[in-house]
Structures are given as structure tokens and as C-alpha cells.
Amino acid sequence: MIKQAIIPLAGLGTRLLPLTSVFAKELLPINGKPGIEYILDECIEAGIKEIIFIISKKKEMIKRYFYNDQFYKKIIKRKKDQRIIKEYKKILKYKKMIKFVYQDKPLGTGDAVLKTKKYINDKFFLMLLPDDLIIKKNCSKSMIKINTRYKCSVMASMRVNKKSVSRWGIYKLGKKLNKENYFIKNVIEKPSISNAPSNQAVIGRYILPKSIFSKLSKQKPGKGGEIHITDAIQSLIYEDNKFIAHSFSGKYLDCGSMQGYIKSTLEIAKL
Numbered sequence: 001m002i003k004q005a006i007i008p009l010a011g012l013g014t015r016l017l018p019l020t021s022v023f024a025k026e027l028l029p030i031n032g033k034p035g036i037e038y039i040l041d042e043c044i045e046a047g048i049k050e051i052i053f054i055i056s057k058k059k060e061m062i063k064r065y066f067y068n069d070q071f072y073k074k075i076i077k078r079k080k081d082q083r084i085i086k087e088y089k090k091i092l093k094y095k096k097m098i099k100f101v102y103q104d105k106p107l108g109t110g111d112a113v114l115k116t117k118k119y120i121n122d123k124f125f126l127m128l129l130p131d132d133l134i135i136k137k138n139c140s141k142s143m144i145k146i147n148t149r150y151k152c153s154v155m156a157s158m159r160v161n162k163k164s165v166s167r168w169g170i171y172k173l174g175k176k177l178n179k180e181n182y183f184i185k186n187v188i189e190k191p192s193i194s195n196a197p198s199n200q201a202v203i204g205r206y207i208l209p210k211s212i213f214s215k216l217s218k219q220k221p222g223k224g225g226e227i228h229i230t231d232a233i234q235s236l237i238y239e240d241n242k243f244i245a246h247s248f249s250g251k252y253l254d255c256g257s258m259q260g261y262i263k264s265t266l267e268i269a270k271l
């Protein structure tokens with residue numbers, strides 16, 4: 001079973017400016033609860049025991065959110081408010097599971113993953129991109145089951161509008177395992193419409209093998225000058241490592257843009 005998850009949180013959040021000029025987008029409330037807590041709850045429910053946050057100096061607000069013990073203790077002593085006690089206990093539960101590592105330059109998701117190298121113990125680990133919320137069905141849990149069964153990497157997949165392929169990592173799918181799962185033949189980061197091998201996109205849930213670190217340490221910057229996890233995955237696939245695309249059944253919400261963020265709030269309020 002997979003026990004460790006990593007969450008890249010050092011991104012600048014330019015799609016949510018001007019808010020993100022002073023605020024960490026992952027702490028923005030979605031129906032009263034910070035977005036990151038939905039991601040943490042998904043991990044916990046999927047059986048994850050340790051979560052590594054990759055932050056930057058600019059995103060230290062995230063660390064402070066989980067490390068504000070003195071503040072809570074003082075208030076609780078004075079007020080004995082049950083709601084505050086409950087919230088503090090929840091924060092403590094999360095805090096126990098989280099480790100922080102730093103990525104000081106936003107060099108891309110691949111570079112962020114590389115920062116966690118010395119903390120990963122097992123053959124596989126989970127990565128969740130915090131902009132991508134998946135509700136109604138625990139995608140990580142389903143993917144962990146697939147990993148346990150097939151002993152290989154798994155990535156979340158969703159059909160997108162053909163016109164939007166250049167916004168996503170795009171799969172070339174191979175052999176069908178069953179209705180929801182296919183082997184991946186190739187994956188291309190943000191291709192043009194004419195170069196896209198399909199309209200099946202990568203969504204931010206990945207079960208990656210530890211062997212990805214040696215690929216990442218040699219990897220040259222790709223699209224937009226960034227080190228992409230997609231490119232390292234492509235190298236592993238070329239070397240015959242098995243990757244499965246899992247077409248998840250939950251509902252995808254994009255919290256990384258203002259329009260998506262507003263829609264997410266409305267969708268979650270309906271649950």
C-alpha cells in the first residue's frame with residue numbers, strides 16, 4: 001500500500017492574481033474550508049500516513065497555518081470555545097502528518113518533485129496537484145487500488161475539449177485493461193492541437209515510482225523553460241516502465257483560475 005504523498009505548493013498562482021500577490025491560493029476557502037484541506041482529507045481517506053508539502057519562502061503562510069499552536073492555546077485558555085477547540089484539534093491532526101521541504105525557485109513540477117527525493121521510502125508514492133479538486137469519489141483511493149493490483153504507476157485521466165489540449169498534459173493511450181484503465185503509450189506536455197495524440201488529459205493525481213528521481217536529476221527544462229514531471233514520465237515509459245491512465249469517476253474542479261474557483265465553491269456547496 002502507498003503510504004506517502006507529496007503536494008507541490010510553491011507555484012506562484014498567477015492565474016489567481018491579484019489575490020495571490022499576498023495570499024496562498026491553497027488557503028482560499030471553498031465553502032468555508034481551505035482548498036488544501038480537501039486534498040488532505042482525500043489523502044487521509046485513501047490511507048496515506050505522511051504528506052510532504054513542497055513550499056517556498058513566499059508560501060510560508062501555509063506552514064504558519066499548521067504551526068500556530070501558541071495562538072490557539074492562548075485563545076482556547078481564554079475562551080474555552082468548543083468550535084475553536086475542534087478546529088485546533090483538526091489542525092493538529094494534519095500537522096502530525098505533514099513535512100515541509102522548500103523549492104525556492106519556481107522551476108516546474110518536476111523540480112518540485114525532486115526536492116522530496118530523500119524523504120521517499122517506498123517504491124511508489126502519490127502526488128496531488130492542489131489546483132485539481134476531485135469530488136464525489138476519492139480518486140487517490142481508486143488509483144492506489146489499481147497500483148496494488150497491477151504493481152505499476154497510475155495517473156488520473158479525463159477527456160477534455162479538443163480546443164483546450166494545449167492547456168494540459170495529453171496521453172497517447174495503448175492497450176485497454178478495462179472500461180476505466182488503459183496503458184499509457186506516451187504523454188506530451190501541453191501539445192498544440194495538431195500535435196496532440198488524443199484529447200485525454202492528465203489531471204493532478206499521480207502514483208509515481210521512486211525511479212523517477214534519477215530521471216528528474218538529469219532532466220533538461222522543457223515547455224516554457226520549466227522542468228516538467230510529464231517529460232520525466234515520458235522517459236520512463238520509453239524505457240518500458242508501465243503507466244496506467246485511470247479515467248476517474250468523480251467530478252473534476254479547477255481551483256487554479258478565478259472562474260474555476262468560483263464554480264468549485266458553488267459545486268461543493270451543493271454536496
Ligand code: G1P
Pocket residue numbers: 109129131132167168169170189190201202203204228230
Ligand atoms: C500541470 C501538468 C499538466 C496537467 C495539469 C493538470 O499543469 O503539468 O500536465 O495536465 O497540471 O491540472 P499546470 O496546471 O501546472 O499548468
